[in-house]
Amino acid sequence: MNLQNLKNALVTGTKVTKMMMAILIISIVTISCGKDDPVNNGNNNNQFQYDRFNIKAATIVYSNEDDNGEFKIVFDDYGKKFRHEMSDQIVISDEDAKKYYVLIPAEKKYLEYSSEAGASNRYLFLYYGDDVGSAWSYYPGFIKQSNRTIAGKNCSVCKWGADGETFEWGGWSRITFLHSVVSGSDVSKFEAKSIVESAPANSFTIPDDYTKY
Numbered sequence: 001m002n003l004q005n006l007k008n009a010l011v012t013g014t015k016v017t018k019m020m021m022a023i024l025i026i027s028i029v030t031i032s033c034g035k036d037d038p039v040n041n042g043n044n045n046n047q048f049q050y051d052r053f054n055i056k057a058a059t060i061v062y063s064n065e066d067d068n069g070e071f072k073i074v075f076d077d078y079g080k081k082f083r084h085e086m087s088d089q090i091v092i093s094d095e096d097a098k099k100y101y102v103l104i105p106a107e108k109k110y111l112e113y114s115s116e117a118g119a120s121n122r123y124l125f126l127y128y129g130d131d132v133g134s135a136w137s138y139y140p141g142f143i144k145q146s147n148r149t150i151a152g153k154n155c156s157v158c159k160w161g162a163d164g165e166t167f168e169w170g171g172w173s174r175i176t177f178l179h180s181v182v183s184g185s186d187v188s189k190f191e192a193k194s195i196v197e198s199a200p201a202n203s204f205t206i207p208d209d210y211t212k213y
Helices: 003-012 015-034 117-123
Strands: 058-064 070-076 081-085 090-094 099-104 109-113 143-150 153-162 165-172 175-183 186-196
Touching: 058 175, 081 117, 090 117, 143 165, 143 175, 153 175
Parallel strands: none
Antiparallel strands: 058 070, 058 186, 070 081, 081 090, 090 099, 099 109, 143 153, 153 165, 165 175, 175 186
């Protein structure tokens, strides 16, 4: 994959990636509207962080139809360090270091950005369904469904519809465990199938055998 093709792939993405971009847009709106919500995210200083997960670290494997059947996320420091493993690329962000990497395992090469933009990858997996006043709750037909056990966790689940599409979103501890979009006979869905509440060592560093584009 040459550099231009890589950039094109990052722009177009899979169907699931495009779907998750919708989450990103509303999440940013929700963050700005709810930044003063006095809910504790479980971090050590008891200060609420609206754009953080509620557990310190995790490794989560998801099933889906669009990326060779599954993908994985890994995070630490409540999401400040984040890794998203897809079939053809790995995205790593380190918020404190202001570094954002895209790795291409097939070529053992990577791109590096000195930017906080990589934090947006975390927003794709933040879950706001339990937040009072969340922007999501104003969507047409929005309802909270019965809780559902997903990957062994007791997840809340929301459902709504608009423009001929039905959306279903579920999560636990501010982490998205389920996202589904049904439009006619077309279904895009990803769902957590396992979670370990830890992050393997070296998850957020570049392997020694990779070279920079």
